[in-house]
Amino acid sequence: MNYDVTLLEIKLFLMTTQLGNFSAVARAHDMTPSSVSRKMAQLEEKVGSKLLHRHTRSISLTDEGVAFSKNCGEMIHQYERVVEQIEQRADTPRxxxxxxxxxxxxxxxxxxxxxxxxxxxxxxxxxxxxxxxxxxxxxxxxxxxxxxGVPQDSSLRMKRFSDQRYVMAASPNYIKSMGSPQTPNDLKQHNCLVFRGTSGLQRWFVGIEKLEAFEVSGALHSNNAETLVSAAIGGSGIVVFPSWLIGEHLKDGSLVPLWEITKYPPVQSLK
Missing domain, CATH: 3.40.190.10 (Periplasmic binding protein-like II)
Incomplete structure (x- = not known):
C-alpha cells in the first residue's frame, strides 16, 4: 500500500460516495469528470484495492470501499476538528x-x-x-x-480615545465656609490643593473668556492626585482635576463643580 494519499483524493472519494457520479463531484470542485475519475483510479492504486464499482450511469462502493469510506469519514472529521481548534487558538489572546x-x-x-x-x-x-x-x-x-497629554515620540502607534474635560471643584462644606471663586483672581483667597508632578507644581489653566496659565497656592501639595481629591472632599480646599478622576464624586455630591475647563491635552493610548 502506498501511504502517499492526498487529502483531495479522500475528499473527492467521500463526495463520490455521497453524490454517486463523477460529474456532480467535478462540478462541486471545478474539475472535469475525467480528472475526478483519474484521481479515484490513483487512490485505488495507492490503497491497493478496488473501491468503486463504475456503472454507466452511477457509481457504487465495493466492500473495501465501504470500509474505507467509514474510516476516511472519521479521519476527515478529526482533521476538521483539529483545524478548528488551531484556528480558535490563533484567535484567542495568550x-x-x-x-x-x-x-x-x-x-x-x-x-x-x-x-x-x-x-x-x-x-x-x-x-x-x-x-x-x-x-x-x-x-x-x-x-x-x-x-x-500629547506624546512626543511620533514613532509610536497612537490612538486617541478621549478628550479630557477638567473640572474645578470643592466640597459643599468648603463652599459654605469659604464661598465660591467668581474670577481667577479670587483663587488667591482660596486654599488650592495642587498636584506636584515630576516637572513641578501643576499650573491651573483658568479664565472667564480666555484660558490662561495661573499659578495658585495652598496649604497642601501632593504627587498623588487621589490624596488631594480626598482632602478636597474633606473640605480642605479646591482642586482642578479631569472628570475621569472626580466624576463619581461630582455625581454623588461630595464635590461640587465650580468651573468646567475643557482646553487641556487629550488622553492618548500608545501601542
Whole structure:
C-alpha cells in the first residue's frame, strides 16, 4: 500500500460516495469528470484495492470501499476538528501583555475590569505598571501605554480615545465656609490643593473668556492626585482635576463643580 494519499483524493472519494457520479463531484470542485475519475483510479492504486464499482450511469462502493469510506469519514472529521481548534487558538489572546498607565487612571479605569478580562481569556497574563512618570515603552517592554497629554515620540502607534474635560471643584462644606471663586483672581483667597508632578507644581489653566496659565497656592501639595481629591472632599480646599478622576464624586455630591475647563491635552493610548 502506498501511504502517499492526498487529502483531495479522500475528499473527492467521500463526495463520490455521497453524490454517486463523477460529474456532480467535478462540478462541486471545478474539475472535469475525467480528472475526478483519474484521481479515484490513483487512490485505488495507492490503497491497493478496488473501491468503486463504475456503472454507466452511477457509481457504487465495493466492500473495501465501504470500509474505507467509514474510516476516511472519521479521519476527515478529526482533521476538521483539529483545524478548528488551531484556528480558535490563533484567535484567542495568550501570553503576557504589559500595560503602563497613570496611577489613578489605572486604579479607577483598568483595575476594575482585569478580573473580567482574565476570566474571558484564561491563557492571557497581565502585567500592569502604574506610574505617573513618563517612561520609554520600548526600554520597559510595554505593549500598551496609556498617558495623559500629547506624546512626543511620533514613532509610536497612537490612538486617541478621549478628550479630557477638567473640572474645578470643592466640597459643599468648603463652599459654605469659604464661598465660591467668581474670577481667577479670587483663587488667591482660596486654599488650592495642587498636584506636584515630576516637572513641578501643576499650573491651573483658568479664565472667564480666555484660558490662561495661573499659578495658585495652598496649604497642601501632593504627587498623588487621589490624596488631594480626598482632602478636597474633606473640605480642605479646591482642586482642578479631569472628570475621569472626580466624576463619581461630582455625581454623588461630595464635590461640587465650580468651573468646567475643557482646553487641556487629550488622553492618548500608545501601542
Amino acid at each position: 501570553g503576557t501583555i504589559r500595560i503602563s498607565a497613570p496611577v489613578a487612571f489605572g486604579r479607577l479605569h483598568i483595575a476594575p475590569y482585569l478580573s473580567e478580562l482574565l476570566e474571558r481569556y484564561p491563557l492571557l497574563k497581565v502585567e500592569i505598571h502604574q506610574t505617573d512618570a513618563f517612561i520609554d515603552p520600548a526600554a520597559e517592554a510595554i505593549d500598551l501605554l496609556i498617558r495623559i
